[in-house]
Amino acid sequence: MLETLSQILASESPRASITVRGWVRTKRDSKSCSFLELTDGSCFKGLQGVVDAGLPCAELLPRILTGTSVEVVGALIDSPAPGQKWEVQVHDLKILGEADASYPLQKKGHTPEFLRTIAHLRPRTNLFGSVFRVRSKMAFAVHRFFQERGFFHVHTPIITSSDCEGAGEMFRVTTQKPNVPTKPEEDFFGRPTYLTVSGQLQGEAFACALGNIYTFGPTFRAENSNTARHAAEFWMIEPEMAFYDLFADMTLAEENVRYLVQAMMSECPDELEFFNKFVDKALISRLQQTLDKPFERISYSEAVELLLKSGRSFEHPVVWGEGLQTEHERFLAEEHVQGPVTIYNYPKAIKPFYMRQNDDERTVAAMDLLVPGIGEIIGGSQREERLDRLTTAMNAQGLDEETYRWYVDLRRYGSVPHAGYGMGFERLLMFVTGVSNIRDVVAFARTPGHAPY
RNA sequence: UCCUGAGUAGCUCAGCGGUAGAGCGGGUGGCUGUUAACCACUAGGUCGUAGGUUCGAACCCUACCUCAGGAGCCA
Numbered sequence: 001m002l003e004t005l006s007q008i009l010a011s012e013s014p015r016a017s018i019t020v021r022g023w024v025r026t027k028r029d030s031k032s033c034s035f036l037e038l039t040d041g042s043c044f045k046g047l048q049g050v051v052d053a054g055l056p057c058a059e060l061l062p063r064i065l066t067g068t069s070v071e072v073v074g075a076l077i078d079s080p081a082p083g084q085k086w087e088v089q090v091h092d093l094k095i096l097g098e099a100d101a102s103y104p105l106q107k108k109g110h111t112p113e114f115l116r117t118i119a120h121l122r123p124r125t126n127l128f129g130s131v132f133r134v135r136s137k138m139a140f141a142v143h144r145f146f147q148e149r150g151f152f153h154v155h156t157p158i159i160t161s162s163d164c165e166g167a168g169e170m171f172r173v174t175t176q177k178p179n180v181p182t183k184p185e186e187d188f189f190g191r192p193t194y195l196t197v198s199g200q201l202q203g204e205a206f207a208c209a210l211g212n213i214y215t216f217g218p219t220f221r222a223e224n225s226n227t228a229r230h231a232a233e234f235w236m237i238e239p240e241m242a243f244y245d246l247f248a249d250m251t252l253a254e255e256n257v258r259y260l261v262q263a264m265m266s267e268c269p270d271e272l273e274f275f276n277k278f279v280d281k282a283l284i285s286r287l288q289q290t291l292d293k294p295f296e297r298i299s300y301s302e303a304v305e306l307l308l309k310s311g312r313s314f315e316h317p318v319v320w321g322e323g324l325q326t327e328h329e330r331f332l333a334e335e336h337v338q339g340p341v342t343i344y345n346y347p348k349a350i351k352p353f354y355m356r357q358n359d360d361e362r363t364v365a366a367m368d369l370l371v372p373g374i375g376e377i378i379g380g381s382q383r384e385e386r387l388d389r390l391t392t393a394m395n396a397q398g399l400d401e402e403t404y405r406w407y408v409d410l411r412r413y414g415s416v417p418h419a420g421y422g423m424g425f426e427r428l429l430m431f432v433t434g435v436s437n438i439r440d441v442v443a444f445a446r447t448p449g450h451a452p453y
Numbered sequence: 454u455c456c457u458g459a460g461u462a463g464c465u466c467a468g469c470g471g472u473a474g475a476g477c478g479g480g481u482g483g484c485u486g487u488u489a490a491c492c493a494c495u496a497g498g499u500c501g502u503a504g505g506u507u508c509g510a511a512c513c514c515u516a517c518c519u520c521a522g523g524a525g526c527c528a
Contacts, residue, residue, distance in 0.1 A: 026488080026489080028485095028486095028487045028488065028490060029485090029487085030484090030485055030486060030487055030490095031484075031485065032485095032486080033486070033487085034487090035486080035487050035488065035490095037488075048487085048488070050486080050487090065478095065479085066478085079486095080486070081486050081487070081488080082488090083487085083488050084488080100479090101463080101478075101479045101480085102463070102479090103463090103478095104463065104464075104478095105464095106463090106464065106477070106478050106489090107477090107478085107489055108464075108465080108476095108477055108478075108489060109464095109465080109489085110464065110465085111464085111465075113520065113521065114464070114465090116520095117520095198528090219528080221526090221527075221528085223526060223527075224454060224526090225454090225525080225526060225527075226454085227522095227523085227524080227525090227526090227527095228521095228522080228523095229527085229528080230526080230527070230528080231528095234528065235528095236528060237528095315524085316524095323526095325524090325525090326523095326524075326525085327524095375527095375528095376527070376528065377528075378528080379527080379528065422528060423528075424527090424528030425528085426528080427528060428528095437521095438528095448454095
């Protein structure tokens with residue numbers, strides 16, 4: 001395997017000969033030499049190459065503009081100037097691919113809005129390079145968290161026929177031609193099918209067999225929502241645990257968030273420092289606080305009381321039985337608790353059929369984990385394991401029994417208490433990077449009216 | 454989908470009724486172990502699109518398009 005910059009920079013002593021392949025970030029010319037700032041994406045840091053004016057390869061320098069890809073051979077030496085530990089004294093230089101003056105990235109700052117329009121080039125910037133290195137590290141940490149705890153990874157289907165939760169518009173999957181009237185039973189799958197909005201229902205089937213499972217994959221919502229927190233395609237982590245009740249569920253969710261924050265801090269220090277400096281100056285202190293302080297838990301009813309007693313005038317009235325609005329959640333997480341907070345036991349009427357009914361007959365065992373700046377990062381519940389209660393709830397919400405027959409079977413045969421949650425992976429990334437727009441933590445974001453790649 | 458704001462050079466922006474501007478980036482020259490280098494010169498624009506008002510519109514009005522921020526829905 002070829003050596004990456006990340007490996008080269010980890011050197012403990014000078015080396016007579018190294019080879020660096022990467023892109024030129026900037027070039028600075030001096031009379032006796034030129035300085036090339038090289039990056040290869042393997043880590044946040046770059047390496048400065050020094051090309052003496054007398055070298056034969058120095059003739060290439062006029063053709064090297066920002067963005068040019070090069071192969072550099074030279075000696076890794078202690079840098080005599082402040083600003084970097086190492087530099088490479090160039091012996092030979094090869095241009096792999098030129099980049100002319102139309103290359104849109106400059107060394108000066110670009111707005112994220114502009115960079116979104118060149119999503120194929122933006123991972124070459126400090127900001128987006130950092131975001132996507134972190135995204136990879138976090139994805140692996142998600143698997144590690146569950147695997148270390150004996151959870152099994154289940155690959156639930158992307159194409160589904162159950163319009164789970166009745167929560168939101170779905171993307172239709174079909175092979176039928178437009179403008180040709182055909183029946184769903186004549187379609188590819190013999191029935192209407194959609195891109196999944198959640199793997200939860202299938203996840204429950206596996207939890208009721210393997211015990212503790214999780215899914216981690218793409219999910220799709222055809223909602224016309226235009227916000228910094230919504231995308232039409234996003235990744236979700238959905239653990240499902242047999243024999244867990246709501247409180248065990250909440251505990252796992254909190255540990256999960258804390259584990260990932262810890263991973264961010266210990267595995268991505270350079271990126272973290274960059275985000276803290278240029279994206280969100282309160283990032284490190286907020287993450288540290290997340291680790292230091294236990295997460296608070298407030299029941300929905302208590303939360304309503306708190307909001308009513310806060311003396312705040314909210315744009316949306318606070319009424320028991322209504323969902324908490326964004327401004328309410330922000331108040332709870334950012335002002336009242338000033339940290340992550342779990343709200344639990346929501347009114348039955350505003351939650352889907354599968355959540356377990358509490359003894360009070362008016363709430364269900366649901367929970368949302370709210371974090372400052374983002375809002376809901378996790379939503380979960382204990383599932384209704386009692387056959388009669390489940391079918392009653394299904395009927396009340398007008399669901400087709402035939403479609404959910406297999407799901408009801410889980411209660412018919414050896415039903416067990418179980419619980420789970422869904423964590424929005426992009427929202428987690430926003431939380432640990434401080435990046436405020438979901439479009440900037442997705443490689444090629446899909447939002448309403450926007451799928452150019 | 455609703456509300457608000459913005460679209461001027463490749464990028465970031467100023468100009469807000471009277472000849473289209475700056476910084477960065479590009480080119481040329483100079484200087485310098487430089488590090489968002491520096492200095493001088495230079496090229497670069499149907500002022501989002503289409504109408505309208507006016508002697509005259511980047512600027513005022515209308516519609517549309519695009520983007521952003523906020524809201525709803527949620528992860």
